[in-house]
Amino acid sequence: MTTGALAGPGRPAAAEPWRLSALGRESARELVQELAQAAVTTRTGVLRVTGDPGGDLHVVHGLVVTVDSPGAPGVRELLARPGRICTGVADLRVVATMAAVDGCFAIASGWIGSCFWQDLPVDATDPEAMAGPRVVLPPVPGVEPGWLLLETDRRLSALGHGRVSPHRNHLLLTERGRALLSTPGSGRRREILLWANGRRSCRDIAKLLCRSLYAVTVEVVRMLDDDLLGIAPVVAEPPPEPIEPPRPGRSLLPRRRRGASGINDTLPPCPPVPAPRGQRALTPRRTERTQ
Known part of the structure; x- marks a missing residue:
């Protein structure tokens, strides 16, 4: 397939998978191709990316509206930053675009497993409804997949020498x-x-x-x-100790040993009772004591 349809007035055609240096690796190639195809076919749905951290790219008519990933703060978190002042609709749209780009960077900078599409319900095609019930955002026009891929590739390339993983290194x-x-x-x-x-x-x-x-x-x-x-150095967890299986024919219940209760050490033995007249006195039995 080709992705030349991503290029248009004022847009470069460099979003082709083979022209993206950082996103050209095998693990990210499927993500690039699926987004490129969604732009060509103006698809609507959720592109779910498995892996660590993974995430969901919400696409409406070929445009990426939101990107949700556990690896990056979302729109609500960015708006909740202390000291941030929202100046209106334009500012909210900028924050939504920043969150989408950052979410895509979080997905691409981690481990990517596979991608698959999930259809959106009818009422979810409205970007305002997709923003969630807590924060009502204005209609977000969405970003083009070609630009989103280019920006993600630029960020990955800029951090290529950084010797730190945003997700793994502590x-x-x-x-x-x-x-x-x-x-x-x-x-x-x-x-x-x-x-x-x-x-x-x-x-x-x-x-x-x-x-x-x-x-x-x-x-x-x-x-x-x-x-x-x-x-921080990676500390390897010690392997669990192997559990020795029970030997065949051996009972798992503890054996009872005579005198192990210590009752004879606690209670003194009863004194001997004198025998009636005319009968031989019995020799008292020696009490067993626990060693």
Whole structure:
């Protein structure tokens, strides 16, 4: 198939799978081809991408309206960032576009398994209804798959030398990072340093800060180069101890040993009773004691 139909007035034709360097790998090729075909056929549905983190691309008439991925903050999270002020409909549309691009970057920067389509219900073709009941967004025009793929490929290529995975690597503080954290006014780097404890990745920190995953990853790469952060070593979990199977013919119940209860150590033995006149006295039996 070809994807030349993605090119139009003011749009480059570089969205072809073989022209995308970072997205040209085998795992992402299916995602690129499915989005390209959706643009040609003006398809409506949800392109579900399995993997880690994976995600869903909501497509309406060939345009990508929203991208939901557990690997990146969504529209609600980006709008909930402290200090952010929404200026109106245009600002909401910009945030929705940013969330779609960031979600696609999160999917492509992780492990991609496979892709499959799921049809949308009739009322879900309305972008406003797809935004969810909590935050009512204005109708989002959507982004073209060709532009979305180009932007995702550009971000992946920019971070190709970054030696950090947004999802797998956990970040920890270095000595320089601790020193910078102790000084007041470190800006946006400070909020990243506050959450770097050796158990959080770029993805975790981006969600905690309600910031774009790509923006956090770019800043983390710079902080790694400045020796403010380090990558925590991967600790291998010890293998579970093997359970020895029971031997054949051996009872699983414990055996009872005479005197093991210790009753003879607790209660003194009864004194001997004198025998009636004319009868021989019985010799008292020696009491068994537990060793």
